[in-house]
Amino acid sequence: MSVADNKELVARAVAEVINGGDLDAVDQLYAPGIAQAAKDWVAPFRTAFPDVAMETVALVGEGDTVVGHFRCSGTQTGPWRDRPPTGRAFRDVREVYWFTVRDGRIVDWWGLEDDDDRRRQLRGRAATG
Numbered sequence: 758m759s760v761a762d763n764k765e766l767v768a769r770a771v772a773e774v775i776n777g778g779d780l781d782a783v784d785q786l787y788a789p790g791i792a793q794a795a796k797d798w799v800a801p802f803r804t805a806f807p808d809v810a811m812e813t814v815a816l817v818g819e820g821d822t823v824v825g826h827f828r829c830s831g832t833q834t835g836p837w838r839d840r841p842p843t844g845r846a847f848r849d850v851r852e853v854y855w856f857t858v859r860d861g862r863i864v865d866w867w868g869l870e871d872d873d874d875r876r877r878q879l880r881g882r883a884a885t886g
């Protein structure tokens with residue numbers, strides 16, 4: 758697959774799985790060995806934040822690697838990380854994820870999220886800095 762194909766695969770994962778909540782799409786987009794882990798990561802987040810919206814700021818690819826810069830927003834209407842729903846929203850939390858793609862499927866991913874900013878917003882406190 759080309760770098761463009763790999764970036765399109767990541768864009769589909771964000772659109773269909775994160776934003777669309779289609780957990781069945783995970784089986785098409787992720788390698789069998791990690792598909793369940795992807796579902797186990799996405800399902801509770803979508804339960805806590807059913808209106809989650811992941812905006813793609815940039816996708817950069819080289820070889821079998823795609824790096825995505827995202828901004829995430831949502832409203833907490835369900836429990837998240839053992840915290841009860843707040844009914845509050847977070848907006849534009851920065852996230853960066855690295856994906857490895859082989860044979861048309863995501864075979865690995867890891868990322869960094871500004872959870873401090875997300876928690877501040879969910880507690881109703883403004884970000885500092």
